[in-house]
Amino acid sequence: SIPLGYFGGIGLASKNGILFKGSNFLDVITKIDTVVMDKTGTLTKGVFKVQKVITKNYEEKELVSLAAALESKSTHPIATAIIQYAENLSDTANLSETAISDLEEIAGHGLKGIIDGKVILAGNTSLFKKFNISYEQAVDEIEDTVVLIAVDQQYAGYLVIADEIKEDAKQAIADLHALAIKTVMLSGDRESVVSRVATILGIESAFGDLLPENKVAHVEGLKKSGRRIAFIGDGVNDAPVVALADAGIAMGGLGSDATIETADIVIQNDQPSKIVTAIKIGKITRSIVW
Numbered sequence: 001s002i003p004l005g006y007f008g009g010i011g012l013a014s015k016n017g018i019l020f021k022g023s024n025f026l027d028v029i030t031k032i033d034t035v036v037m038d039k040t041g042t043l044t045k046g047v048f049k050v051q052k053v054i055t056k057n058y059e060e061k062e063l064v065s066l067a068a069a070l071e072s073k074s075t076h077p078i079a080t081a082i083i084q085y086a087e088n089l090s091d092t093a094n095l096s097e098t099a100i101s102d103l104e105e106i107a108g109h110g111l112k113g114i115i116d117g118k119v120i121l122a123g124n125t126s127l128f129k130k131f132n133i134s135y136e137q138a139v140d141e142i143e144d145t146v147v148l149i150a151v152d153q154q155y156a157g158y159l160v161i162a163d164e165i166k167e168d169a170k171q172a173i174a175d176l177h178a179l180a181i182k183t184v185m186l187s188g189d190r191e192s193v194v195s196r197v198a199t200i201l202g203i204e205s206a207f208g209d210l211l212p213e214n215k216v217a218h219v220e221g222l223k224k225s226g227r228r229i230a231f232i233g234d235g236v237n238d239a240p241v242v243a244l245a246d247a248g249i250a251m252g253g254l255g256s257d258a259t260i261e262t263a264d265i266v267i268q269n270d271q272p273s274k275i276v277t278a279i280k281i282g283k284i285t286r287s288i289v290w
């Protein structure tokens with residue numbers, strides 16, 4: 001039978017908005033020595049806003065509506081920002097009426113689809129490299145997230161998009177370090193954005209431009225080196241790495257269904273500081289059980 005202390009631990013966690021899917025994880029969480037985190041939606045709000053649009057041979061409205069038409073098929077936080085921006089531009093054609101065929105969501109890269117017989121791409125510099133399309137040099141200097149647009153293999157402009165860091169993220173990282181836990185951030189976003197966020201938050205090591213399989217390889221490497229890992233993520237692409245971690249944690253509010261399903265622990269209000277609360281509850285439970 002399960003000792004009473006574990007029930008108490010699960011109940012206490014639940015009062016704090018943390019769902020443990022099994023009492024064993026109350027124990028596992030006390031043994032982790034490395035917390036690996038996703039960026040978008042985990043440490044940042046995942047609420048992107050379009051800051052700027054740069055076009056080449058296109059009107060802003062024309063470019064934005066092409067991008068938004070494509071993004072209307074995606075649930076990525078970047079897509080939401082672009083659709084919102086397009087809707088705010090007056091006389092933008094009704095997005096839902098734009099016919100799109102052959103839509104592909106390329107994980108960690110962006111989108112490809114056909115509109116009015118033209119191949120439209122919307123995504124990051126890796127997407128453009130994959131399709132062998134050159135873009136303005138200035139893009140590499142931008143510190144925010146950039147969505148590049150191409151029409152029939154021709155660079156057509158880009159949107160600059162920014163996201164905000166969550167209020168409790170910095171304290172959460174400091175509290176983890178105080179518990180002698182190492183912090184790592186793995187992100188599909190550009191290296192420049194990732195290293196800026198890592199510096200602001202005081203995260204020890206951070207890697208950008210990662211595809212879902214690169215995140216998995218990274219966590220496998222850490223596990224082989226003997227680290228006991230908690231991974232926190234929110235995205236569709238995070239499910240494999242959540243499954244691989246000793247303690248897989250999902251953000252319950254913003255998180256994708258697949259990630260929440262796979263997770264051992266769910267943080268209901270999406271606050272990263274709840275990982276610290278979870279560890280503390282695990283420790284209290286242990287002290288009662290043992």
Ligand code: ADP
Nearest residue numbers: 039040074076108109110122123124187188189
């Ligand atoms: P993170 O690991 O930070 O959560 P993701 O793996 O979700 O990031 O996405 C990685 C990158 O792929 C994004 O920063 C963006 O450049 C690109 N991307 C993904 N989905 C889209 C989309 N729908 N539109 C444009 N770009 C996208």
Ligand code: MG
Nearest residue numbers: 038040041235
């Ligand atoms: Mg994410």
